[in-house]
Amino acid sequence: xxxxxxxxxxxxxxxxxxxxxxxxxxxxxxxxxxxxxxxxxxxxxxxxxxxxxxxxxxxxxxxxxxxxxxxxxxxxxxxxxxxxxxxxxxxxxxxxxxxxxxxxxxxxxxxxxxxxxxxxxxxxxxxxxxxxxxxxxxxxxxxxxxxxxxxxxxxxxxxxxxxxxxxxxxxxxxxxxxxxxxxxxxxxxxxxxxxxxxxxxxxxxxxxxxxxxxxxxxxxxxxxxxxxxxxxxxxxxxxxxxxxxxxxxxxxxxx
Ligand code: BV8
Ligand code: ZN
Numbered sequence: 001x002x003x004x005x006x007x008x009x010x011x012x013x014x015x016x017x018x019x020x021x022x023x024x025x026x027x028x029x030x031x032x033x034x035x036x037x038x039x040x041x042x043x044x045x046x047x048x049x050x051x052x053x054x055x056x057x058x059x060x061x062x063x064x065x066x067x068x069x070x071x072x073x074x075x076x077x078x079x080x081x082x083x084x085x086x087x088x089x090x091x092x093x094x095x096x097x098x099x100x101x102x103x104x105x106x107x108x109x110x111x112x113x114x115x116x117x118x119x120x121x122x123x124x125x126x127x128x129x130x131x132x133x134x135x136x137x138x139x140x141x142x143x144x145x146x147x148x149x150x151x152x153x154x155x156x157x158x159x160x161x162x163x164x165x166x167x168x169x170x171x172x173x174x175x176x177x178x179x180x181x182x183x184x185x186x187x188x189x190x191x192x193x194x195x196x197x198x199x200x201x202x203x204x205x206x207x208x209x210x211x212x213x214x215x216x217x218x219x220x221x222x223x224x225x226x227x228x229x230x231x232x233x234x235x236x237x238x239x240x241x242x243x244x245x246x247x248x249x250x251x252x253x254x255x
Contacts, residue, residue, distance in 0.1 A: 001236045003248040010189060010215050010231075011249065014093060018187035019086050020205050021099045021106070024194020024220060028080035028239040029105055031073055034196070052167045056127065060160050065149035067163040069142040070102075071121050076139060079109035082193065082219075085242035087111045096183035100195060100202050102165045114183050115176035117202045119165035127151075128159030172201070184208055193219040193238050197226045206230070 011017070023033035045066075049055050056063045087110035089095055096114045097106050102121040106113045124133045131154055142149065151160040166172055184190075190209040197203045203225075210216045210229045218230040219241050227233055234241045 001234060001241055001244050003234075003245050004232070007217065007232050007245075008248055011245070014189035014215075016094045016096070016183075016186040016188060017089065018096045018098060018183050018190045018209070018214075019193060020190060020195070020202075020209075021086075021097065021101060021193045022195025022197075023101060024196075025082045025086075025099075025238050026077070026080070026101055026103055026105050027194065028082060028237060029077040031070075031077055031103060031105075033194075051165070052169055053127075053162075054169075056160075056162055056167075059148075060127075061148040061150050064151040064161075064163070065142060065147045067121065067165070068140045068149050069144075069147065071135070072140045072142050074103040074105070074121060077103070077105065079105045080239045081243040082238035082241075083109035083111065085239075085246050086193075088246055094186070096187065098180045098183055098205065100199065102163075115179040117166070117172050117176055117180060118199075119163075119173065121163060121165060123164030124152075124161045125164055126154035126157060126159045127162040129154060129157045131156040132164075133161050180205060184212070187214055189215045189217070191217045191219060192226055192230070193242070195220070195224070196222075197224045 027033055050063055050066050083105050086097060086106065090111065097111045098115045098117065099106055099113055100118050102116065102119055104122060122135060124135060125131060126133065133154065151162065154161060184205060187209060190206055192206040206216050206226055207229060216230045217232040217234065218226045219234045219238050221235060221237055
């Protein structure tokens with residue numbers, strides 16, 4: 001993938017870079033995305049069957065088991081070159097990472113994540129009283145694709161623990177949304193990496209960046225609705241593309 005001299009110049013001249021990421025940035029770490037690959041997380045179920053409070057009320061063991069399977073995948077995974085390149089780019093200019101992902105792979109690659117718009121897989125809380133809880137140490141052993149696992153009980157009220165993620169129909173955490181808006185205000189260059197741009201209101205963020213005059217770069221092997229808005233569409237896997245971006249910056253001949 002050739003990185004244009006124009007994009008390199010934009011990156012060099014950027015005052016503040018924002019990375020807005022989705023499941024695709026973790027794909028090369030072996031974490032299935034939501035909808036784009038066969039066998040993806042939702043291949044067996046509709047999103048509404050799992051990522052909603054109603055689904056949890058209806059069948060807590062099915063939903064909790066699915067999240068424990070996903071938590072196992074994340075605990076077994078390692079950050080990939082995409083996470084590492086994003087962390088490396090923060091070395092010589094302000095970079096904000098705003099992610100839709102509920103994994104901690106950005107953090108584990110050294111990035112300071114400004115906002116987790118859709119919560120955290122590793123921060124369970126009580127479904128009834130909201131008391132935060134902790135997972136036991138170690139990696140859960142869950143059958144491939146998920147299994148029915150009864151959620152643990154809340155120490156405080158005996159209610160069921162739920163995953164600390166934002167389900168469909170739930171509001172995004174106000175503090176994270178605020179932080180994302182702040183980052184959007186500061187950024188003059190936004191990379192949208194590995195997202196289908198289908199989930200709202202997060203999907204608005206790159207559109208707002210473009211409207212504010214920031215340069216928008218999309219990194220995705222597939223076309224998305226953002227294609228016609230982005231100033232640059234780098235069609236390829238994030239690990240490969242961002243690693244090439246880093247390498248091209250170091251090759252003076254690319255200027
Ligand atoms: C809310 C956590 C209101 C859970 C997730 C308009 C405005 C506001 C809301 C709505 C609206 N229209 C509709 C809604 C409702 C809904 C919504 O957006 N529905 C969609 C389906 C239409 N939104 C909500 O319900 C939100 N809440 O609006 O609340 C409210 C307000 C006040 C008070 C009460 C209520 C909450 C949405 C959050 C849902 N939670 N995640 C969990 O993880 O289980 S969403 C989940 O899917 C992810 O977090 C992510 O954000 C989202 C989309 O997934 P992506 O990350 O984009 O992944 P996807 O698989 O889709 O795509 C992967 C991409 O990667 C692909 O493009 C692929 O090509 C690419 N890729 C693959 N490999 C690679 C790659 N890219 C790079 N490199 C690779 N190697
Ligand atoms: Zn409780």
